[in-house]
Amino acid sequence: MQKIFYQKELLIKAPQKRKGADNNKKDVEKIQSWLSLFAMQNPSSGTATDIDGDFGPATEKAVLNFQKANGLPQNGIVDQNVFDELVSPLKNAFETNISGSNLRELILNTAQNHLENHPFELVINHQSNTGPWVRSYMDGHEGTDWFWCMGFVEAIIDQAASIQGKNFKTLMPLTYSCDTVGTTGLQKKILTRYQTARTNSALIKPGDIFLLQKTPNDWIHTGIVTAVHADTIETIEGNTNAGGSNNGNAVMNKIRNYKQSKLDFFSIESLV
Known part of the structure; x- marks a missing residue:
């Protein structure tokens, strides 16, 4: 795998506790982040706490x-x-053995596995697009300006391709930019424009990448196509929400009407 920053998110330097001599602010923030993420899935657990790097009485009680x-x-x-218990969702997402008879199936199953482990961003120090999931998809980067939808897509393709011993960077460069991938698709002639896709759905295949077009050379959101229907596609995408935002807060399974949206499609066929 090329995108291995997540491994740093699985470790702390030393045991952390209230008034601990070896307390480390970054490690305490990691702990507080996972306590808050656990609370999102278990709202009655009483583990939600501020993410401030201070292991005080509130953090102790949450632990x-x-x-x-x-x-x-x-x-x-x-x-x-x-x-290890706190970070088990992240470890499960990146290290569960994924099965599939071909690369497209591996991509779909990998994306589904991430979805089932509930990736979600946090707000830390008044910055959105932060937290362990974002850093794992964005190779350590985080903060309000770091939209992470392409980081998520590339993490999934990287993980799936690596199972077959393939390097996803032969398909596209390592990037966090939808524009870079869109431009690469045009240069390689593997990007189907929305006008064509609307009239020939056979050109869209599960495992391909959609790119939401703002202008012909400006794309503002991306995700992985998981199914194609008469007028709609199903997707798994990061940094979105129920409304389909390009700057939401979670990985979600979405349904999009590709005949009413400007969705271009980047084919992964050359990597298959």
């Missing part, structure tokens, strides 16, 4: 609640074993 919810010894201390 105790997390330990209780997961059947762990309740001591309020986060060692690597407890942290």
Whole structure:
């Protein structure tokens, strides 16, 4: 795999605890981030806490609640074993063995596995597009300006292609820019414009990438096509929301009407 920054998100330097001599602000922020992410999926768990890098009484109580919810010894201390439980969704997303008879199936199954582990961004220090999921997709980058939809798409294709011993960078450059991928598609003649796609749906295949066009050479959002129907496509896409925003906060399964939207399609066939 090319995109391996996620591995750094799975570790802390030392056990973290209230008034701990080895407390590290970044590690405490990681812990607080995962406590808050756990609370999103388990709203009655009592693990939501501020993400400020300070392991105070609120964080300690959130840790105790997390330990209780997961059947762990309740001591309020986060060692690597407890942290492993906190970060298990990320580890499952990137390291679960994915099966598939071809690259397209591998891409779809990889995307579905990420979706099922609930990737979600956080707001840290008043900055959106932050947190461990964003950093993992964006190779350590995060913050309001770092839209992460293409980072998500490339992470999925990289992970799937690597299972077959293929390097996704032979298909497209490592980038976080929809424009870069769109331009690459035009240069390689593997980008189907929306006008053509609307009249010939056979050109759109599961595993391909959609690019939402703003202007002919400006694309503002992307995702992976998972199914094609008469007028609609199903997708899995990052940095979106229920309204289909290009700057939302989650990975979601979406349905888009490609005959009413300016969706260009980038083919992965040459990598297959």
